[in-house]
Amino acid sequence: GAGVSQSPSNKVTEKGKDVELRCDPISGHTALYWYRQSLGQGLEFLIYFQGNSAPDKSGLPSDRFSAERTGGSVSTLTIQRTQQEDSAVYLCASKRGNEQFFGPGTRLTVL
Amino acid sequence: QQPVQSPQAVILREGEDAVINCSSSKALYSVHWYRQKHGEAPVFLMILLKGGEQKGHEKISASFNEKKQQSSLYLTASQLSYSGTYFCGTDLSGGYNKLIFGAGTRLAVHP
Numbered sequence: 001g002a003g004v005s006q007s008p009s010n011k012v013t014e015k016g017k018d019v020e021l022r023c024d025p026i027s028g029h030t031a032l033y034w035y036r037q038s039l040g041q042g043l044e045f046l047i048y049f050q051g052n053s054a055p056d057k058s059g060l061p062s063d064r065f066s067a068e069r070t071g072g073s074v075s076t077l078t079i080q081r082t083q084q085e086d087s088a089v090y091l092c093a094s095k096r097g098n099e100q101f102f103g104p105g106t107r108l109t110v111l
Numbered sequence: 112q113q114p115v116q117s118p119q120a121v122i123l124r125e126g127e128d129a130v131i132n133c134s135s136s137k138a139l140y141s142v143h144w145y146r147q148k149h150g151e152a153p154v155f156l157m158i159l160l161k162g163g164e165q166k167g168h169e170k171i172s173a174s175f176n177e178k179k180q181q182s183s184l185y186l187t188a189s190q191l192s193y194s195g196t197y198f199c200g201t202d203l204s205g206g207y208n209k210l211i212f213g214a215g216t217r218l219a220v221h222p
Contacts, residue, residue, distance in 0.1 A: 004152075035212075042113070042198060043153065043212040056209060091152065098143070100210070102152035 002026065004103035006092050012109045013082055021077040021106045025094030033100060034067055034077050035091045043091065049075065082110045112137060114201045116213035123189045123220045131184040131216045133199035142175050142182040143200040143210055146193075153198060156184075189220045 005024045013019050025032050034046040045059040049069045060066070064082075069075040079086055087110045093100040114135040121129050133142060141160050145153040159175035159182060170187040186193055196217050200210030 033209075042214040043200075043210075045209055045211060048209055058209075098141075098158045099155040100143075100145075100153075102154070104152050 004092055004094055004101050006090075006103040006106050008106060009104065010107045010109075012111065014111050015084060016081055018078065018080045019082055019108065021079075021090050021092075021108070023075045023077070023092030023103060025073065025075070025092070026096070026101055027073075029094035029096055029101070030072065031095035032069060032075050033093045033095070034075070035093065036061075036088045037091060037105070038088045046077070046090075079108075082108075084110050086110050112203070112211050114199055114211065114213040116197075116199060116216050118216060119214070120217040121219070123186075123218065125191060125220055125222055126188050127220075129186045129189060129218065131186070131197050131199075131218075132181065133183070133201070133213055134179070134181045135201050135203075137180065137201070137203050139175075139177065139180050139182075139201050139203065141202045142173075143202070144173055144182075144184055145198045145200065145212075146195045147198065147215070148195040156197075186218070189218075191220050191222065194218055194220045 007022045030051045032049045035043040037043050047067045048056040064080045067077045089105040089107050091105045093102045114133050117132045143158045144156040147153040173184045175182045196215040198212045198215045200212045
């Protein structure tokens with residue numbers, strides 16, 4: 001079956017612009033996570049969605065970051081007024097049981 | 112809150128063994144291990160739920176010492192395919208909802 005998909009795979013933007021990153025989780029997975037991975041670093045938790053519950057936003061680094069999940073499926077991570085330090089790979093994962101299935105990520109470069 | 116992984120990097124010859132450690136300053140409900148090959152998404156290896164529990168995946172096993180808040184990943188008779196970065200993810204909440212990942216241990220296996 002299809003895995004987690006993310007789009008775009010690469011995004012280059014100018015400082016100050018807004019970007020939207022998309023995640024399509026595996027069908028039927030109710031839990032969805034966003035992580036950020038800077039070059040050579042670990043996975044930094046950003047936000048977590050579970051069903052219809054309020055999302056856990058405790059990992060969002062600033063109010064420029066927001067995410068939504070529509071219809072319990074597709075999720076969009078929005079970064080407003082991008083800064084150079086936002087450059088990273090943004091990974092999405094959906095969960096079945098104890099296992100998180102990661103998408104291929106979106107590599108964001110802010111010039 | 113981020114767990115500490117050690118060593119940061121390991122270089123092995125095929126067939127050699129290695130141990131990767133993960134320790135937390137907080138009480139843990141579970142420890143999750145993932146492997147990420149270069150340019151790919153992280154892939155789930157195993158979860159450890161109870162103190163002293165051990166699990167296995169191929170020739171990779173792990174232990175979890177709940178009292179010491181530590182987990183160790185054991186790679187036996189390493190293969191070239193084991194190369195990658197290994198991350199431990201710790202669950203502090205008890206609901207497997209949010210994992211805090213360590214910075215990773217880079218493993219390179221050479222012929």
